[in-house]
Amino acid sequence: MRVFALFVALCLLYAASGYGLEVKESTGTLDKLPEVYVDKGACPFECCTYGDWIVLEETKLYDQPDGTQAVAALERCEKVQGVTGEVHVRPNPVEVIKAMVDDIGNRFEPGDQFYLLTPQGEGFFKAWANGVLFDVDGVFILSKEDCEANINDCWAVYQNEPSEDPWWVQVKTSSGETGWTRQSHFDGQDSCGAPVEECAAP
Numbered sequence: 001m002r003v004f005a006l007f008v009a010l011c012l013l014y015a016a017s018g019y020g021l022e023v024k025e026s027t028g029t030l031d032k033l034p035e036v037y038v039d040k041g042a043c044p045f046e047c048c049t050y051g052d053w054i055v056l057e058e059t060k061l062y063d064q065p066d067g068t069q070a071v072a073a074l075e076r077c078e079k080v081q082g083v084t085g086e087v088h089v090r091p092n093p094v095e096v097i098k099a100m101v102d103d104i105g106n107r108f109e110p111g112d113q114f115y116l117l118t119p120q121g122e123g124f125f126k127a128w129a130n131g132v133l134f135d136v137d138g139v140f141i142l143s144k145e146d147c148e149a150n151i152n153d154c155w156a157v158y159q160n161e162p163s164e165d166p167w168w169v170q171v172k173t174s175s176g177e178t179g180w181t182r183q184s185h186f187d188g189q190d191s192c193g194a195p196v197e198e199c200a201a202p
Helices: 002-015 144-149
Strands: 026-029 037-040 051-055 059-062 070-074 079-089 092-096 113-121 124-129 132-137 156-158 167-172 178-181
Touching: 037 113, 070 178, 079 113, 113 132
Parallel strands: none
Antiparallel strands: 026 132, 037 079, 051 079, 059 070, 059 178, 079 167, 092 113, 092 156, 113 124, 124 132, 167 178
């Protein structure tokens, strides 16, 4: 614990002469980060895809994300279209403790601060800093405790334990009804997964 604290202190002292996060490629701009960031169109895991889905459990569709008015009901094994979605993310503060150039080409120095947003699969995240949105390789952005145990690889520490942020998906039925649900029991969302046999045609 003391060794880790000393390491962090030395990194921050080294950075005091001038540091600044350099984003290789911006994916957008956002002047102020809200308490809950709504990432429209996001598909938040590796191999995630919209398109032809099959309902695995009875599901209600609502008029809007976080809505309370039901507009349709889906039956098990019904074929539907996953149209789009949005992830409601609580930004997770991150502090850089070691100089780093990630696989994307972003440059970080000790003392830099940014926020993790939507997970994108394979350890990558959407992130925000100083009004700029960008992608970051977050494989070795760890909790303080995990960073202490992996000090050679860890280069940044997040403040809050990652949580499963609500993912609302818009679904269209074969009869043309459209609504929203945050349930994930659909076959076809994971393009890397095997089809669910229980709904396969005889």
